Amino acid sequence: MYxxxxxxxxxxxxxxAQYRDQLTRWQAGTLGDDEFKPLRLQNGxxxxxxxxxxxxxxxxxxxxxxQLRVLATIARDFDHKEENDVSKSNAGLSEVPTLxxxxxxxxxxxxxxxxxxxxxxxxxxxxxxxxxxxxGIQTSGNCIRNITTDALAGIAVDEVADPRPFAEILRxxxxxxxxxxxxxxxFKVAITGAREDRAATPWHDVGLRLLRDVDGELGFQVRxxxxxxxxxxxxxxxxxxxxxxxxxxxxxxxxxxxxRFGRRDNIYKARIKILVKxxxxxFTDQVEAEYRDILEKDGAPHTISQAELDRVxxxxxxxQLNCDRxxxxxxxxxxxxxxxxxxxxxSRWLQQNVKPHQNPDLRAVTLSFKRFGQAPxxxxxxxxxxxxxxxxxxxxxxxxxxxxxxxxxxWVRCDQLPELWREARRLGLAKPNIGLLxxxxxxxxxxxxxxxxxxxxxxAQAILGRYKDLDxxxxxxxxxxxxxxxxxxxxxxxxGHIGILGVDKDGQEWYQVTLGGSDGxxxxxxxxxxxxxxxxxxxxxxxxxxxxxLDTYRAQRTGNETFVNTLHRTGADPFKTAANAVRTxxxxxxx
Amino acid sequence: MSQNNLQLFSADTFAATEAEAQRLAxxxxxxxxxxDLSGISVVELxxxxxxxxxxxxxxxxxxxxxxxxGQIRATGDxxxxxxxxxxxxxxxxxxxxxxxxxxxxxxxxxxxxAFYQGDAVHTAPHFAAAA
Numbered sequence: 001m002y003x004x005x006x007x008x009x010x011x012x013x014x015x016x017a018q019y020r021d022q023l024t025r026w027q028a029g030t031l032g033d034d035e036f037k038p039l040r041l042q043n044g045x046x047x048x049x050x051x052x053x054x055x056x057x058x059x060x061x062x063x064x065x066x067q068l069r070v071l072a073t074i075a076r077d078f079d080h081k082e083e084n085d086v087s088k089s090n091a092g093l094s095e096v097p098t099l100x101x102x103x104x105x106x107x108x109x110x111x112x113x114x115x116x117x118x119x120x121x122x123x124x125x126x127x128x129x130x131x132x133x134x135x136g137i138q139t140s141g142n143c144i145r146n147i148t149t150d151a152l153a154g155i156a157v158d159e160v161a162d163p164r165p166f167a168e169i170l171r172x173x174x175x176x177x178x179x180x181x182x183x184x185x186x187f188k189v190a191i192t193g194a195r196e197d198r199a200a201t202p203w204h205d206v207g208l209r210l211l212r213d214v215d216g217e218l219g220f221q222v223r224x225x226x227x228x229x230x231x232x233x234x235x236x237x238x239x240x241x242x243x244x245x246x247x248x249x250x251x252x253x254x255x256x257x258x259x260r261f262g263r264r265d266n267i268y269k270a271r272i273k274i275l276v277k278x279x280x281x282x283f284t285d286q287v288e289a290e291y292r293d294i295l296e297k298d299g300a301p302h303t304i305s306q307a308e309l310d311r312v313x314x315x316x317x318x319x320q321l322n323c324d325r326x327x328x329x330x331x332x333x334x335x336x337x338x339x340x341x342x343x344x345x346x347s348r349w350l351q352q353n354v355k356p357h358q359n360p361d362l363r364a365v366t367l368s369f370k371r372f373g374q375a376p377x378x379x380x381x382x383x384x385x386x387x388x389x390x391x392x393x394x395x396x397x398x399x400x401x402x403x404x405x406x407x408x409x410x411w412v413r414c415d416q417l418p419e420l421w422r423e424a425r426r427l428g429l430a431k432p433n434i435g436l437l438x439x440x441x442x443x444x445x446x447x448x449x450x451x452x453x454x455x456x457x458x459x460a461q462a463i464l465g466r467y468k469d470l471d472x473x474x475x476x477x478x479x480x481x482x483x484x485x486x487x488x489x490x491x492x493x494x495x496g497h498i499g500i501l502g503v504d505k506d507g508q509e510w511y512q513v514t515l516g517g518s519d520g521x522x523x524x525x526x527x528x529x530x531x532x533x534x535x536x537x538x539x540x541x542x543x544x545x546x547x548x549x550l551d552t553y554r555a556q557r558t559g560n561e562t563f564v565n566t567l568h569r570t571g572a573d574p575f576k577t578a579a580n581a582v583r584t585x586x587x588x589x590x591x
Numbered sequence: 592m593s594q595n596n597l598q599l600f601s602a603d604t605f606a607a608t609e610a611e612a613q614r615l616a617x618x619x620x621x622x623x624x625x626x627d628l629s630g631i632s633v634v635e636l637x638x639x640x641x642x643x644x645x646x647x648x649x650x651x652x653x654x655x656x657x658x659x660x661g662q663i664r665a666t667g668d669x670x671x672x673x674x675x676x677x678x679x680x681x682x683x684x685x686x687x688x689x690x691x692x693x694x695x696x697x698x699x700x701x702x703x704x705a706f707y708q709g710d711a712v713h714t715a716p717h718f719a720a721a722a
Contacts, residue, residue: 007705007717014703021699022672030692031672038642039672142642172707173716178679179651182644248708248716259648297656301709301716308718 016130020123044136051084055139060167061110065388072384106377110401144174151402163193184262185270200519202527225276228489232529233273248302253290319396328414348432368431377405445485452485454502454509494529495519510536548578597678638667647680654681654711671696681711
């Protein structure tokens with residue numbers, strides 16, 4: 001992991017102190033609400049229905065055990081429902097006492113959120129975060145957000161180059177950039193260094209892909225203008241190959257063009273995707289002209305030197321771990337023989353939650369935070385503490401927050417897999433459902449979010465409850481189910497094989513269902529938004545709709561065909577027919 | 592950070608000293624590279640709202656790209672919490688909105704000793720400057 005220098009550490013402390021000054025002025029009334037708002041947003045404080053939401057930055061998802069422990073402390077000591085005014089009407093939504101608190105929440109952008117910390121305690125939380133190099137810098141607001149990447153970065157067997165040194169260099173470059181603090185809208189960058197895109201890069205404002213040209217030189221393919229929201233757009237490739245050392249100069253050109261020309265008159269048209277779509281080639285020409293000027297007139301000041309890349313890369317040298325694979329195999333075989341029940345569960349866990357590694361002695365293990373009784377991606381203080389311990393004992397003190405809202409342990413020795421499995425199972429974090437239906441992506445939804453039209457969490461629970469049977473889950477195979485409570489798409493419904501979108505009609509919760517969306521992985525095909533299958537469904541109908549879609553898949557599939565492949569082969573019609581057949585209240589409404 | 596310190600003025604006491612012919616106001620949607628800067632000693636860039644960041648890019652282009660050596664003055668919705676960005680983007684003067692505390696603004700300008708990325712004033716990024 002990247003280790004903070006004195007400069008980095010001081011920077012984070014200064015940021016916390018700067019925030020405390022801003023908060024104090026706001027509390028004293030000398031800083032107005034409107035003026036304080038973007039300042040708190042750029043420190044991660046976003047006010048929701050009952051309380052502020054804090055989004056803590058986890059740069060490219062990498063987090064250490066001491067950092068996880070501080071996140072646990074914040075969950076335990078600060079994320080308190082009762083410190084907020086919960087008397088506000090929550091008509092039609094979940095009863096407040098049922099909402100989770102004292103927990104952190106893993107997000108699709110590899111960050112961690114809290115839902116109940118009052119602003120009056122926010123500066124104290126920032127100090128606590130700063131004690132372990134954490135912060136909320138640029139996790140909200142109209143600025144360059146946390147750089148995300150592949151959760152398997154630096155360990156994936158299909159990797160061209162490790163994206164983490166570049167993600168770190170980009171983190172530094174984008175942190176408190178003076179020119180780009182007030183962009184037209186938020187700006188998200190994702191990098192992948194592998195052949196398989198596990199970072200959904202085409203869906204980002206900037207999607208970077210590390211590749212090698214015919215001479216073996218390393219560079220980036222640059223996509224710009226992807227995004228979800230009410231206008232889902234896949235980013236366009238504006239550079240097929242950019243030498244690695246030019247990435248900062250090139251991004252400066254991209255963001256400057258956006259800052260100057262992006263729309264500021266309409267929040268729904270302010271993302272760079274709208275500019276890229278409207279301008280087409282003219283946008284690319286503008287960026288290329290600006291890039292040339294940065295090189296020729298400014299002297300390319302942000303060219304990354306080999307020395308700097310080497311300095312940063314040195315932090316990402318893999319921990320020296322190895323094991324006796326014969327003994328590992330023996331231990332695994334021992335468990336597999338131990339008991340029929342263990343046998344099945346352990347082998348499923350090996351299959352779904354354990355991934356191969358560049359080091360043949362090691363494995364990447366995903367702890368599942370998708371289980372009945374807890375919101376997808378939620379981790380209690382206790383679970384965060386225990387996860388910190390697991391990372392320490394089994395993964396060189398490092399974990400990764402994944403895009404799918406789980407926690408991955410990147411450095412697990414083969415011979416420790418049985419032990420880790422037992423520990424994780426004891427903690428309820430060994431559900432062998434990674435990549436399967438119940439490993440869904442979901443936003444916090446209407447229970448917490450002011451923007452949401454409908455709730456996500458009760459729906460997620462209904463699915464988790466209905467599909468508890470592991471035989472059935474494994475039989476259904478790999479399916480991306482994504483749930484967003486509104487069109488802002490925090491739950492990535494556009495990219496789900498099955499996408500659920502909360503919509504508002506007459507103050508009631510309704511859900512639109514889409515099919516065939518893709519995040520751009522090989523399983524899912526080229527990145528594309530799903531297509532709506534018909535009029536929206538009532539909340540009570542949605543679990544039955546999902547079941548009908550899955551039953552249709554099972555009836556239609558041939559051999560080992562996946563859900564998405566069956567859908568591509570048959571088209572959406574059989575699925576639509578099945579979904580419409582389970583309408584009850586919406587059928588009555590239409591009659 | 593001693594060089595090119597941003598000069599702060601309060602809106603209610605500020606009076607321009609330059610002749611009007613030497614001052615040029617550039618609109619937010621204009622490209623400063625197309626402006627005729629001959630005889631101009633002060634360029635004014637306006638913040639219609641403090642959260643409208645276009646003038647930062649305009650200041651950068653003027654100072655860094657064009658090498659403009661006169662004053663670059665921030666006007667409009669100029670708040671003390673954006674002064675650091677202004678100074679680093681190439682502004683040399685800021686006329687603060689009337690309700691702003693100028694002394695506190697001076698203090699905020701000194702809060703960070705250095706930054707990661709290069710800017711219009713200190714052109715080299717931290718990694719190159721520290722190397």
